[in-house]
Ligand code: ZN
């Protein structure tokens with residue numbers, strides 16, 4: 001974590017209004033009046049029992065609470081899930097409006113999932129990294145829901161609970177996994193920065209002094225001490241004792257993996273089916289990439305002999321990667337592309353883009369750096385009208401050496417950069433978000449599905465190229481396939497590591513030799529796959545589910561089918577799981 005530092009280089013981009021606005025999905029609050037009341041009740045009870053989750057959704061009424069993660073808290077959470085499921089089951093989803101029928105299923109999945117995480121997955125025992133409170137404090141201080149003095153009041157009340165929280169966390173740890181314990185030590189220590197710097201700076205900014213300041217400084221010290229005590233306990237007492245028998249394997253194993261996949265992704269496929277699809281997809285990508293590279297060879301290497309196997313692809317990718325932006329103009333190059341993408345979407349009539357919603361391209365704020373090259377910062381469910389930011393790593397800042405900037409620029413070369421912008425902005429995440437925010441339903445945004453969101457962005461890449469974006473250049477397709485191969489291999493990797501015991505060596509071989517990744521990226525991925533499960537498959541799975549739905553929808557609609565109609569109809573359902581959108585769009589309601 002680093003200090004917040006907002007750059008002033010903000011540029012607003014607006015989209016021109018050329019085509020007509022389609023009908024919006026209107027909320028139907030009066031269609032199921034009782035169910036609407038239940039939904040509101042569910043949301044409020046959810047925030048009460050999960051105050052931290054509430055803060056991340058932008059709801060602060062319970063922000064000062066920090067319940068200790070005790071048995072009685074877990075019992076209360078299970079009782080909450082059971083009670084809510086009982087109330088939910090009073091309704092018949094078939095008699096609800098199509099929108100509420102989707103909400104019904106989303107609530108049901110959420111509650112069953114919460115129960116499963118506590119009773120079966122039990123990360124609270126074996127993953128010490130779940131006990132990191134810094135992020136939620138950071139979120140409270142940095143959001144603008146209240147004046148600083150009021151936020152400080154909340155933060156200091158919350159801090160009073162931290163020692164008790166960590167005393168309980170220590171009790172909970174039982175045979176943790178080694179990589180998760182290491183991660184916890186790093187992250188939890190790193191988080192003290194929020195208290196010693198961010199909160200301390202806020203005290204000064206609020207002009208707090210004298211006796212009150214003294215008291216508050218003492219609270220900060222006590223908080224930091226209890227956090228460090230937990231990290232020290234993990235490092236000095238827990239970690240040295242962990243070996244094969246008394247530590248948990250970070251690999252999830254088939255049963256837990258399939259169940260987690262079912263709750264997190266909500267696909268029409270099983271994890272195993274998706275794994276098999278990914279393997280077949282990888283083979284077909286390799287065939288296509290080889291074919292294109294062989295065809296392009298004489299254009300780039302006239303008179304030279306072609307290497308065998310995938311080496312020809314390696315060489316072509318390497319050569320094409322040298323066409324890239326300059327580090328000083330990287331962000332400007334992205335800004336210039338956004339209106340072009342919007343123009344292409346309009347010209348090809350792929351979907352309507354609301355011209356009144358600006359997308360601001362900015363340098364990634366300091367406190368978010370070190371994660372990705374580019375990302376979208378979306379407003380939360382409680383402030384949908386706030387601005388959306390496209391964060392871009394500032395390559396001309398001193399934190400990038402000449403070599404690291406060059407390596408980044410080669411990776412995000414002229415071809416990949418366009419695909420990245422399609423994915424992050426138009427028609428990917430940003431466009432999806434605009435549609436999603438048009439849907440007035442809170443359940444849809446609070447319980448939004450990651451596989452739908454990522455799957456849409458991955459689908460958008462394919463859709464743009466199919467519509468002729470990039471003029472069907474062989475080079476563009478080759479690079480697109482490389483990009484798509486990453487998503488595909490992430491899925492293969494995740495399943496192979498957690499279910500099929502893939503070794504580190506095999507993982508690096510897959511990523512470097514079959515997905516054409518640099519060693520640094522491959523090693524980073526190996527680290528990530530040990531720490532997370534299922535998430536890496538969400539991109540490919542969402543994509544597969546959307547492609548299948550489009551095919552079946554086209555069949556159902558016959559003559560009336562149009563791509564624009566499919567895209568808009570799909571997006572209006574918001575970030576519900578594709579499986580549920582599918583049931584609504586195809587009329588396959590249970
Ligand atoms: Zn270069």
Ligand code: ZN
Pocket residue numbers: 423429454457
């Ligand atoms: Zn994405």
